[in-house]
Amino acid sequence: MLCERADFVVIGGGPAGASAALTLRRHAPGRSVVLFEAGRHDQAKPGEILPAVAQGLLRQLGVWAPFLAATFVESRAVVSAWADETPDELPSIFSAQGAGWQLDRARFDRLLVQAASAAGAQVRLGNVVRSAMREGQGWRLALADGDIIASAVIWATGRSWKLARSFGAKLRVHGHLAAYTRFFDRAPGDCRMVVEARPEGWWYSADLPDQCRVVACLTDPDLGSELRDPESWYRALAATQFIAPLLPQGARETATSVKSAGTATIDPAAGQRWIAAGDSLFCADPLSSRGIVHALRSGILAAYAASDMVDGRGELARTRYAMIASQGLADYTPALAAHYATAARWDTAFWQRRRPKPEQRAPMGTISSQSRSAS
Ligand SMILES: Cc1cc2nc3c(=O)[nH]c(=O)nc-3n(C[C@H](O)[C@H](O)[C@H](O)COP(=O)(O)OP(=O)(O)OC[C@H]3O[C@@H](n4cnc5c(N)ncnc54)[C@H](O)[C@@H]3O)c2cc1C
Structure with missing residues (x-):
């Protein structure tokens, strides 16, 4: 059995993991980064709508040029038959942020891990991290053909929380879908x-x-x-x-x-030399179309926090990271409920469950400005 060592291990090669690996290589080029991805990004995957706001993050990650070269579909409009049967159309030209994109997700995810690899991260596709246990200050991760010891771990396995127990974290489910x-x-x-x-x-x-x-x-x-x-x-x-x-x-x-596809969070967001990012940290209802942007952003933040942890500022990194993570949920929950309430025109079980109780009425917020059904 092989046993390797790395400064940082990223578990999961979706947008969150790739964004974390890319940021770590840029921020701490002297440190080694290994990313393990269970799949190969060669299967169709849902999660195709990328809002225009992603542009700044893609530029920050240095992948704007390859993103443009990948010729994804530039979104012309969102058509939404939501509050009633008359569809509203919101053309992208009227959005201050411009047009978003309709992605081939496998191609998009491949593009990001290729960029991480070009930046010097070791990307290992087809490798599942099976378990994690503390080893000294860091973590020992078990793979099919050996172990790897990491000074810090970024946990970005999407909606798979099999490693939660290893990290001592609890999944909190806020809504089923x-x-x-x-x-x-x-x-x-x-x-x-x-x-x-x-x-x-x-x-x-x-x-x-x-x-x-x-x-x-x-x-x-x-x-x-x-x-x-x-x-x-x-x-x-x-x-x-x-x-x-x-x-x-x-x-x-x-x-x-x-x-x-329901809403869930992990608690805590980070611990001793580990940090959750992307859906593993907070997965949103697809109605909000915010999953990929959140994954890219939290991947970047997790990379800085992981770097701080190995530099001896773990407590500060954990506190700051947890604060940012909890803020996202506080904004999102009432806005999502309010958005569902605007379409609750049927007496079916799905909509009855989403009908607001009088004391729960909340103003429309961040969901409506970016969501699929913004109208
Ligand atoms: C139906 C549906 C529609 C959606 N639509 C949108 C949308 O339009 N716009 C949007 O922004 N978001 C959308 N989302 C959400 C979006 O897809 C996610 O938020 C986004 O993929 C999260 O990225 P991630 O990197 O955190 O996780 P993922 O993209 O899930 O990546 C996690 C990766 O970790 C790997 N992995 C898992 N376990 C292990 C392990 N033990 N070892 C190694 N690798 C592992 C997986 O193979 C996977 O590739 C949608 C989601 C659903 C379900």
């Missing part, structure tokens, strides 16, 4: 993302690079289990008014995915 997603090719579009509220939950669809398209239904897991069955999914799709017509004759299904 499941996404039943299908991907298609031969399905060209007009660079718009469409959202439609339905009795069973809500649907979205967007055209993606290379004439591909994503179509997803979001509902509560206990209400949507039959949507795993293709016949039920296509039947529910056919009942939509604005989503079904987006799939042209001849569109071909290429992949499916069922994922949990």
